[in-house]
Amino acid sequence: MKGSIAVMDEISWLTVSDVAQRLGVPVSRVHQLRRERQLVGVRDDGELRIPADFLDGTAIVKHLPGVLTLLRDGGFSDEEAVRWLFTAEESLPGTPIQALRDNRGTEVKRRAQASAL
Template identity: 60%
Template sequence: MSAIPIADDVLDPAVEVLTLREVADRVGRPVSRVQQALRDHQLIAVRRRGELLVPAIFLTDNDEVVKGLPGTITLLVDSGYSPSEILRWLFTADESLPGTPIEALRGDRGREVKRRAQALAF
């Protein structure tokens, strides 16, 4: 079993985060499935005070992973970006979106986010 990739805690302290148990409860899956989602680059976690945490914004109001997030993360991982770089990019404002890439994904603007992610790869 491979190790769970963990990003540096580059998040603003105000960003709401969830424990792996909380994510599992919200999506209705065991914690082991959340851990596998992290290994499969479907989600990204940070370590804070010794605990793995996932940004709450990665889940929808319907308790699902935001559509387009796993594909965007995978695209950037395949392009050589580290989990920390990906997390930083997802939470950095982009005037042309407008807002951050994660907000755009939540707002159903996934195509535009993926275009920008693909452009970063080159």
């Protein structure tokens, strides 16, 4: 993505239409999920993009909405939340998004709370 740090360039991105197709819902539902903080995305050349790793098959990754809420409550913008989720964390083996995908939501929520302070 233009003007972004390297971590953003390494993310596989989906359009809103792609997300809707994978979830089996209308595009309007994806926008609603964003408003409800179930998903976040980043604009690139005016088009909203959502990280592919936010989806696990045909569902949103377990615990992701809760982590996004914690980060938002801590003052993180959508882009900052995405960067945080995809940046390796010393106290985790890998990135927070990978830990969520590995069903280690409690650990990630603790780190999100600490990061948001």
